[in-house]
Amino acid sequence: MTHNGSYWFDSLEAPYAQAAPMPLPAAVDVAIIGGGYTGLWTAHYLNELNPSLKIAVLEAETFGFGASGRNGGWCMGTAHGVDALLAQPESRGAGLTLARAMQATVDEIGQVAKSLGIDCHFKKGGNLTVATQAFQVPQLQAELEHLRELGFSEDDYVWLPAGEAQQRVQMQHNYGALFTPHCAAIHPARLVRGLAASLAARGVDCVALTRVREIKPGLVRTDRGEVRAKTILRATEGYTGTLKGQQRRVLPIYSMMVATEPLPSAVWQQIGLSNRETFGDPRRVVIYGQRTQDNRLAFGGRAGYFYGSKIKQTIALKDPGPQAVAATLRQLFPILNDYQITHGWGGPLGVNRHWRPCVSFDAKTGIGAAGGYVGEGVAASNLAARMLSDLVLNRATEITQLPWVNDHARGWEIEPFRYIGAKTLQYCAERADADEARLGKPAGLWASLFDAVVD
Ligand SMILES: Cc1cc2nc3c(=O)[nH]c(=O)nc-3n(C[C@H](O)[C@H](O)[C@H](O)COP(=O)(O)OP(=O)(O)OC[C@H]3O[C@@H](n4cnc5c(N)ncnc54)[C@H](O)[C@@H]3O)c2cc1C
Structure with missing residues (x-):
């Protein structure tokens, strides 16, 4: 399995398939498991800081096969969990430092990609959270006020009144938008594939088609043999449960995407997004969109969880997830009813039990x-x-x-509790969104239940 089913992989210039994997090194200084952004960026910075290190990145399929080669391409200057840190007085200082570090990371990615000669269609056009219902206007404005109180300036967030917001993106309903410049649209697969190629050129062993079964101190056991390594780093995100002993560590939640055919300029004159702004709205079942460099609309939405943390390697356009996302896209932009949706796919993202990232290293x-x-x-x-x-x-x-450093989460519940929990949360989010869409006012019970768990 080498094609991840995404439009992004379909549009790569070089063939994505690897005829045969390179030989497995017997011993390295650092073995990195997983060839997505986490694994490859880690190899990149380790190589920069200490070029004498012998590094291998071991990837079960092909580089970028996972979420890194399928995502919505929002290179965003914030991260999940930052809001929760900012909300509490005791963690506010750390939250602000993290928020600023995330904003700077968008530029870091743009600059490093450029310096490595990776054309990942990086365009820092910012992000619009559009009020698609009137009652969301005061909610988003209150959020802006809160951000101002925290010290974020007009260079970080501004309110765009309806007229201005509609010029940016003409959706079925657009009552105004919260805009931040701290987001770039990228072609995700070009970034991940470019990173792998750049590392290989620098002497890092980028070994595809090699599935790791087990990690032990000093030893990586794969389906092609063993690799000895002083340092072993796991970068397997939504796929972590496939490793021995890691089944309860990360919850794989699916997100689904679609992409339209390239749209004529007359359509773009109506839709807007002339600066390739990324866009979404405040609903709980997150949606996200971008105008690609080749003038398609790529659009996604969170979907759900499969019993037993089952991983589906690929998802097809005809499957229910992408079909539901396509319907939402057409609701938001009725003009797209006249145009084809050519691609649909999905993939797993990873959630720790405490709902925020963790970066850990045990020197022992x-x-x-x-x-x-x-x-x-x-x-x-x-x-x-x-x-x-x-x-x-x-x-x-x-x-x-x-804050992310050594911030370990406990394991997820065993089944069927994990499934019941994930499905209940999904139900609350969908119910709250549906009630709000129907009634045109903030949802009560379902929204509170959802917010209590996720925040
Ligand atoms: C559809 C979708 C849309 C998304 N949209 C956005 C977005 O717009 N913006 C945003 O910020 N985030 C988005 N995300 C999330 C983002 O893509 C991920 O957080 C990010 O790519 C994670 O990178 P990673 O390298 O940690 O994991 P991954 O890219 O998933 O990489 C893990 C790799 O490990 C490999 N692997 C797994 N098990 C093994 C094993 N046993 N041995 C060897 N290799 C193994 C996998 O094949 C995979 O390639 C989206 C995710 C999805 C699925």
Whole structure:
């Protein structure tokens, strides 16, 4: 299995398939499990900081097969859990430092990609959270006020009144939007594939088609043999449960996407997004969209969880998830009823039990990990990779003082409780969104239940 089913993989210029995996190294200094952004950025920074390290990145399928090669391409200057830190007086200071570090990470990714010659269609056009219902206007304005109180300026967040917001994006309903410049649209697969190619050119062993079965201090056991390594770093996100002994560590939640055919300029004149702004709205079942560099609309939404943390390697356009996302897209932009949706896919993202990322390293065992981005890992994985590299090299830096470091979560519940919990949460979110859409006012009970768990 090498194609992940996404439009992004379909549009890669170079063939994504690898004829045969390279030989497995017998011993390395650092073995990284997982060839997505987390694994590859970690290899990148370790190689930069200490070029003499022998590093191998071991990937079960092909580089970018997972979420990194399928996502919505929102390279966003925030991360899941930052809001919760900002909300509490005792964690506000750390939350602000983390928020600023995330904002800077968007530029870091743009600059490093450029310096490595990776054309990942990076365009920092910002992000619009559109009030698609009138009652969301005061809610988003209150959020803006809260952000101002925290010290974020007009360079970070502004309110766009309806007229201005509609010029940015003409949706079926647009009552105004909260805008932040701290977000770039990217072609996610070009970034992840470019990183792998750049690392291979620098002498990092990028070994595809090699599934790791088990990690022990000093040893990685794969389906092709063993690799000895002083340092072993797990970067397997939503797939973590496939490793021996890790079944309860990360919850794989699915997100689904679709992409339209390239749309004519007359359509874009109506829709807008002339600066390739990314966009969504405040609903709980998160939606996200971007105008691609080749003028398609790529759009996604969170979907759900499969019993037993089952991983579906690919999802097809005809499957219920992408079909539901396509219907939402057409509701938001009725003009798209006249145009084809050519691609539909989905994939697992990773959620830690405490709903925030964790970056950990145990110098005694030499084992570390990073992930649990709750579907917001395009930029966060870069910051996490820098933290992990600093921890491995025993560098006490500003970022190793940030909240994610060694912030371990307990394991998820066993089945069927995990399934019941995940499905209940999904039900609350869907019910709250549906009630709000129907009644045009904030949902009560379902929303409170959902917010209480997720926040
Ligand atoms: C549909 C979708 C849309 C998303 N949209 C956005 C977005 O717009 N913005 C945003 O910020 N985030 C988004 N996300 C989340 C984001 O893509 C992820 O947080 C991020 O890519 C995580 O990177 P990663 O390297 O940690 O994990 P992954 O990219 O999932 O990489 C893990 C890799 O490990 C490999 N692997 C697994 N098990 C093994 C094993 N046993 N041995 C060897 N290799 C193994 C997998 O094949 C995979 O390639 C989205 C996710 C999905 C699924």
